[in-house]
Amino acid sequence: MHGSPSRREYLAVAGTAIVTGTAGCMDGSEADQEMSPSETGGDTSGATSSKASTDSETTPLVTGADAPFEPFVVNTEPDKLTGFDVEMLETVIETMPAHTHDRWLALDEWPDDFIDAINGGGADVGVGAVTILDQREQEWGVRFTDSYFVINQAFFVSAGSQYQPTAPPDLTAHTIGAKQGTTGAREVTDLIKKGILDPEALETFPHIEDAIQQVVDGSLDVGVIDHPVAQSYSDEFDIEIAFEIYTGEEYGFVVDESRDTLLKALNDGIATVRSNDALFGGLVSEWF
Structure with missing residues (x-):
């Protein structure tokens, strides 16, 4: 829906309820245990994720995408991305009270650039019509979120x-x-x-x-x-x-295997978006 009223209006109305309902799920010690890649010193060939937010209550997330892979990831210009996966992840992050979205990285060489960005700290979350496979989790050193799409x-x-x-x-x-x-x-x-x-x-x-x-x-x-x-x-x-x-392949977002807290927050966000027929249906109808 590309900034459509249904997406924005839903998030504006639901935002307070989401914060209230999830804030108690993460205490201070849990939040401190997981830091963004930049805070742990990770990098990937000079491309590093964003620094910790000056607002102690939120962590900015750098997101990486295998691009292009239409209609899930569409290049409009370098590191300017749109597509179903892009809007889906942005919408999910908007429901996550402890996180904000920072910027996108367009990852060119599949799957090496994608894996390096997630493992090396260049990106906190990866997308790009990535099928959930146990073999990939084991070989790549990553974790998949819950499914958000089936193909x-x-x-x-x-x-x-x-x-x-x-x-x-x-x-x-x-x-x-x-x-x-x-x-x-x-x-x-x-x-x-x-x-x-x-x-x-x-x-x-x-x-x-x-x-x-x-x-x-x-x-x-x-x-x-x-x-x-x-x-x-x-x-x-x-x-x-x-x-x-x-x-019957299921797509999931991808994080480093050490990012348990981020994984849970993403899964909660996916559930929130998927459970709202107007919001999720609007994304689907826009791109398919």
């Missing part, structure tokens, strides 16, 4: 293509493009392991736009990405969704 994977082809697969077996003997480190790439890898696809079938790229362009140019036969992302990019590129596979 499936979509396979897409060049618009008007004579090749129109309708199920995974139709992909046999064809080449597939995906963004590196994504669950879409993992789905194709699983099909390779099952013997449905050739080992050389998958080609990955740093950015999803690169994979899409390869499909449009005819260098690759088909691409795979989260369904809402494929749908969004079909407005910009000459692609069309061929078929969808049910994966």
Whole structure:
């Protein structure tokens, strides 16, 4: 809703109740135990999160996003971001009485820049249509919040293509493009392991736009990405969704594994936003 009245008016009315209801959940000792990355001396290649607020009651949060990944993260200019994930996280933070939002960092190289920012202290919270996976928590040293969105994977082809697969077996003997480190790439890898696809079938790229362009140019036969992302990019590129596979993936925000207090505050904020049909529904209807 991009500053829409429903979002702002709801938060203005609910703000007092949220503060009253949650202030007692964190005593002074708990608040002191968790500091923002800048307070603990963390950094990531010169990009550091904001300094502690002069207001002892709030902590400013630097947020990082895998960008671009439309419609969840949309670059308007460097470090100027919008999109469903961006507005969702900003709205959640507005419900958190002990925190404020400082600024956004656009993180380019997935997943390395994303992991480094969260672990190294460049960003307090990370977003970007990140699927909740236990393996990622273990390998990345992070924690996921509760889910705020659920999606499936979509396979897409060049618009008007004579090749129109309708199920995974139709992909046999064809080449597939995906963004590196994504669950879409993992789905194709699983099909390779099952013997449905050739080992050389998958080609990955740093950015999803690169994979899409390869499909449009005819260098690759088909691409795979989260369904809402494929749908969004079909407005910009000459692609069309061929078929969808049910994966039921859940998106979550990401914090360093040491940030227990921040994790709880985010989960409380997600619950507050999700429980308000007008507020959450407004965000969904704006971007989908």
